[in-house]
Amino acid sequence: MNPDKKWGYCPNCAHSQRFVRVDVNHTFHLVMTMLTLGLWSISWVSAIIGRRITPWRCKHCGSHAPDFTRSIGRRSRDRTNDEQGGV
Numbered sequence: 187m188n189p190d191k192k193w194g195y196c197p198n199c200a201h202s203q204r205f206v207r208v209d210v211n212h213t214f215h216l217v218m219t220m221l222t223l224g225l226w227s228i229s230w231v232s233a234i235i236g237r238r239i240t241p242w243r244c245k246h247c248g249s250h251a252p253d254f255t256r257s258i259g260r261r262s263r264d265r266t267n268d269e270q271g272g273v
């Protein structure tokens with residue numbers, strides 16, 4: 187299982203969705219910090235803090251509020267789809 191992707195309940199979508207871990211592009215922020223003579227470092231630090239506070243993002247709607255306790259998981263979801271298709 188890929189640790190950067192996880193199934194979870196999305197309250198915005200009102201059903202299980204795949205969540206991806208938000209990454210900070212440090213190369214981009216380094217270049218921007220050098221181009222703006224250090225001013226961009228404020229944005230860089232806020233991006234790092236934002237990733238720590240809300241590390242997961244819904245792939246469908248972009249929500250940052252997953253509920254992993256209500257997740258049914260991909261395996262259960264596939265089994266449910268197979269059962270519906272087989273009947």
Ligand SMILES: [Zn+2]
Nearest residue numbers: 196199244247
């Ligand atoms: Zn969503």
